[in-house]
């Protein structure tokens with residue numbers, strides 16, 4: 001029981017780098033992921049993190065949003081989640 005910030009919002013999972021909306025989940029709602037409560041980061045925190053790229057205010061739960069840029073142009077880029085995406 002965290003007792004605070006129980007408002008519904010977007011959460012980003014550290015394991016699968018996908019998002020979900022609602023109250024902070026105990027387990028990642030994406031079935032192929034073993035992320036738990038501690039792995040749920042506020043979307044706002046990810047949006048502003050590291051200064052790379054610019055993620056939308058309202059993310060798409062079918063997309064993967066990397067925390068770090070992994071390409072040489074230094075920009076973060078979301079890509080569609082597929083069955084192959086595993087934590």
Ligand SMILES: [Zn+2]
Pocket residue numbers: 013014015016017018028029030033034035087
């Ligand atoms: Zn996850």
